[in-house]
Amino acid sequence: xxxxxxxxxxxxxxxxxxxxxxxxxxxxxxxxxxxxxxxxxxxxxxxxxxxxxxxxxxxxxxxxxxxxxxxxxxxxxxxxxxxxxxxxxxxxxxxxxxxxxxxxxxxxxxxxxxxxxxxxxxxxxxxxxxxxxxxxxxxxxxxxxxxxxxxxxxxxxxxxxxxxxxxxxxxxxxxxxxxxxxxxxxxxxxxxxxxxxxxxxxxxxxxxxxxxxxxxxxxxxxxxxxxxxxxxxxxxxxxxxxxxxxxx
Numbered sequence: 001x002x003x004x005x006x007x008x009x010x011x012x013x014x015x016x017x018x019x020x021x022x023x024x025x026x027x028x029x030x031x032x033x034x035x036x037x038x039x040x041x042x043x044x045x046x047x048x049x050x051x052x053x054x055x056x057x058x059x060x061x062x063x064x065x066x067x068x069x070x071x072x073x074x075x076x077x078x079x080x081x082x083x084x085x086x087x088x089x090x091x092x093x094x095x096x097x098x099x100x101x102x103x104x105x106x107x108x109x110x111x112x113x114x115x116x117x118x119x120x121x122x123x124x125x126x127x128x129x130x131x132x133x134x135x136x137x138x139x140x141x142x143x144x145x146x147x148x149x150x151x152x153x154x155x156x157x158x159x160x161x162x163x164x165x166x167x168x169x170x171x172x173x174x175x176x177x178x179x180x181x182x183x184x185x186x187x188x189x190x191x192x193x194x195x196x197x198x199x200x201x202x203x204x205x206x207x208x209x210x211x212x213x214x215x216x217x218x219x220x221x222x223x224x225x226x227x228x229x230x231x232x233x234x235x236x237x238x239x240x241x242x243x244x245x246x247x248x
Contacts, residue, residue, distance in 0.1 A: 009108065086180055086226060
């Protein structure tokens with residue numbers, strides 16, 4: 001991990017020192033580190049493909065998630081899409097929070113941790129030893145932002161169902177991610193989680209959220225709720241930034 005990190009951090013320090021406009025580098029760093037643009041193109045396309053073009057939906061979703069998409073049914077594709085959107089956009093929220101808290105170097109640390117945790121996933125035995133440390137560090141950094149996003153989703157209709165689903169999220173391997181999935185699914189009364197395949201065998205994960213099958217409308221509603229929650233935090237951050245400037 002250090003063999004990757006140290007040269008990259010040193011290169012960033014050199015660029016930030018030599019660049020005539022260091023603030024522009026921050027914008028480029030966030031643009032490179034955020035998944036929002038990529039997801040904004042792939043997820044709506046995949047959602048449209050699921051009803052009639054499942055083979056294309058599997059191909060669209062495959063680069064975005066670790067699980068094998070070939071055996072997924074229509075319901076499995078919708079659940080995989082919803083979980084991928086939740087976790088990847090929550091990762092973007094984590095990156096934005098740490099950028100606001102610690103600047104470019106904190107954001108660079110989050111980007112590198114997330115990239116190494118995804119490149120060496122602990123869910124696969126071959127990468128478990130490499131991925132243990134970056135996964136643990138990334139989960140520590142993501143714990144608070146994931147919970148903030150989960151609490152934000154409680155303001156939508158169905159909040160009582162979401163609150164009842166909250167405790168079951170603690171059964172997930174990463175409890176903060178489990179609570180986020182549980183609240184998102186519980187608010188809509190739809191189920192997330194359950195079995196999935198990362199290799200030839202099937203891994204059994206807890207079922208979270210509600211009990212109803214996740215339909216096309218529920219996935220679209222979940223994506224809208226997630227985007228609105230992110231916009232809420234973005235507007236709050238802009239307010240906290242601009243008010244002191246206007247009154248200074």
